[in-house]
Amino acid sequence: MKPTSISIVLDTDTVSLFGERTQAAGHILTGKVVARFRTTTKVRSLDVSFTGEQAISFTPRPASASARGRQSPVTANRRLADISQQLVVPGADKSTATFSAGMHELRFELVLPGDLPPTANLLFGSISYTVRAKLTLTGLRSNCSAQTPVVVVRNPGEGSEWADASADALSASAEWEDKVKVTLARDSHIVADSALAQFTCIVEPGIKGLRLMALDLVLKEVQTVFRDAGHVPVHRETQVIARKRIAFGRQGSAADSREEHRVALNMPAAYEDVQFELQSDSVTVRHQVVLTALVKAPEGAIVEMTIPAYVSVLPNAGANGTIDLPLYESSGSDRLIQTSQSVILPGALSDYGAQSAGADSAVAVTRDLPPYSLPVCPSCGKEDVSVLQCHTAAAVRISRMPPNAEIEDLCAEL
Structure with a gap:
């Protein structure tokens, strides 16, 4: 067992967005980071983030039979979201927070925009979302990280x-x-x-x-x-x-x-x-x-x-x-x-x-x-x-x- 470990627990792993893209309200994604320490530990920072990625890759169809096999693959990646929150903030004097041995829960709230495209696993790529947490310790101790996927779906307004x-x-x-x-x-x-x-x-x-x-x-x-x-x-x-x-x-x-x-x-x-x-x-x-x-x-x-x-x-x-x-x-x-x-x-x-x-x-x-x-x-x-x-x-x-x-x-x- 590692001296220190963290995990992410979401209140829900599905983000439901409502309404038209230009008018849709955002969504508050809530959850907690669970940190476990075997001994009293000094923590420099603890950050949690929500990221979205769109990855597309395909080989264009040739214009003619003679061009077959000479088409270069097209790859296009795009960051859809990058929202973060600091749960343990490092001080200006590089001060640290001290956690006693045992389990500690730190809650977070991430405000997501209402214009996110829904999750998809495409034949030529994907649209995916992830919540990540990173715990930074002092000295030569190893830092800890964790991540968990999130599904985004889009809903219409009532009676549309x-x-x-x-x-x-x-x-x-x-x-x-x-x-x-x-x-x-x-x-x-x-x-x-x-x-x-x-x-x-x-x-x-x-x-x-x-x-x-x-x-x-x-x-x-x-x-x-x-x-x-x-x-x-x-x-x-x-x-x-x-x-x-x-x-x-x-x-x-x-x-x-x-x-x-x-x-x-x-x-x-x-x-x-x-x-x-x-x-x-x-x-x-x-x-x-x-x-x-x-x-x-x-x-x-x-x-x-x-x-x-x-x-x-x-x-x-x-x-x-x-x-x-x-x-x-x-x-x-x-x-x-x-x-x-x-x-x-x-x-x-x-x-x-x-x-x-x-x-x-x-x-x-x-x-x-x-x-x-x-x-x-x-x-x-x-x-x-x-x-x-x-x-x-x-x-x-x-x-x-x-x-x-x-x-x-x-x-x-x-």
């Missing part, structure tokens, strides 16, 4: 437009001429982590002789890095979070009347395999659920109907209504909330446009985003097909594209 939109029922449909209509439905746009997400797939035939071959439900997470606050995307990563496929055999299932199919997606734990919604000037995390229905016509042609819709991944508490935890807040034009001030990546990322003219940086967009909109598609300049333009209209795509094609590949057909 976006919170109401997230809680609205999800319903998106696709129709193949007048032959069949397929609808994806759910009681809300909110999906909790570490839980089963129940969806309903409704098939309504308009003619006889149709056969339902398969239903494929996929929940994707789209993480995007932007060059600046103008929402110019420079890098995007997409991963499948959950998937459920129902196949009806080689002959399919007769679809002669309206039928409903319940499909459950097994959602993973947050920060491990899925991230909560995130919107900052430099990084976004979005989620889309995509239903693909394969329908066989009487003449034998198989048509693939693809229905994407947005969902918001929230903590269990937010999804169950015990606390409100969507990541958005109402503003004058119902814009998506910005969760940090001037999060503009350093020179390496700012110069990225000069490094590459690849697909992810081909479209320069400086316009204001419309209500509930995401950045435009970096390939074609149209609104990102991975989400709804707003919560009142479904973004529906009907395609004959081959199996396993990405939903973004529909851009050329829109």
Whole structure:
């Protein structure tokens, strides 16, 4: 056992921030530093601090096949917060404080700003927060330090437009001429982590002789890095979070009347395999659920109907209504909330446009985003097909594209 040791005990390890970035109130993070001394000990100082770091690193996609393998990695780190408090203050005459043998508890209060972006474990980096304590002793004695992680989440104000939109029922449909209509439905746009997400797939035939071959439900997470606050995307990563496929055999299932199919997606734990919604000037995390229905016509042609819709991944508490935890807040034009001030990546990322003219940086967009909109598609300049333009209209795509094609590949057909 060391002669002296310290540890940090937080009253809560989750920081909940409320409201729009420019108006959000701060948060007081409280806790205590527990110091244990085996003998009477002279202490020069004891400091506690809260720090936040945003680390981003990715390799740009090449502009052409010939440039593959020659792209230099882009790394951009940024300090989001650095707040400290002295619990034992050294005197002007270098005097010390004397602690008797045993355990001593020193409480602290750190006032945090209200514009911090939420914690995230990204495919190309992370946003993380830590509380650290450092005990400085006199003479040749070894100093002591301790640290513990803190999770930051952002909450909307009560009754905000976006919170109401997230809680609205999800319903998106696709129709193949007048032959069949397929609808994806759910009681809300909110999906909790570490839980089963129940969806309903409704098939309504308009003619006889149709056969339902398969239903494929996929929940994707789209993480995007932007060059600046103008929402110019420079890098995007997409991963499948959950998937459920129902196949009806080689002959399919007769679809002669309206039928409903319940499909459950097994959602993973947050920060491990899925991230909560995130919107900052430099990084976004979005989620889309995509239903693909394969329908066989009487003449034998198989048509693939693809229905994407947005969902918001929230903590269990937010999804169950015990606390409100969507990541958005109402503003004058119902814009998506910005969760940090001037999060503009350093020179390496700012110069990225000069490094590459690849697909992810081909479209320069400086316009204001419309209500509930995401950045435009970096390939074609149209609104990102991975989400709804707003919560009142479904973004529906009907395609004959081959199996396993990405939903973004529909851009050329829109």
